[in-house]
Amino acid sequence: EIAAKKHYTVGGQIGGFYTHYDGLHFVTVKGAGHMVPTDKPAVAFHIIFSFLFDQKF
Structure with missing residues (x-):
């Protein structure tokens, strides 16, 4: 099942x-x-940082 889109x-x-x-x-x-x-x-920094450190948006 595809999750609904959410904004960050x-x-x-x-x-x-x-x-x-x-x-x-x-x-x-x-x-x-x-x-x-x-x-x-x-925004790019926020995305990369969130993925690297397993944080939510």
């Missing part, structure tokens, strides 16, 4: 949306193209 915030604003299915996490970044770290560095 970075700095008090919506950074994008995430969902998961069968152990796979899918994250979108609002306002970013294929170079997320260049377009939205704070």
Whole structure:
């Protein structure tokens, strides 16, 4: 079963949306193209930090 999309915030604003299915996490970044770290560095840091340290969004 696919989980419902939920939003996450970075700095008090919506950074994008995430969902998961069968152990796979899918994250979108609002306002970013294929170079997320260049377009939205704070959001990219938040995503990577959360995955590395097993923290919730």
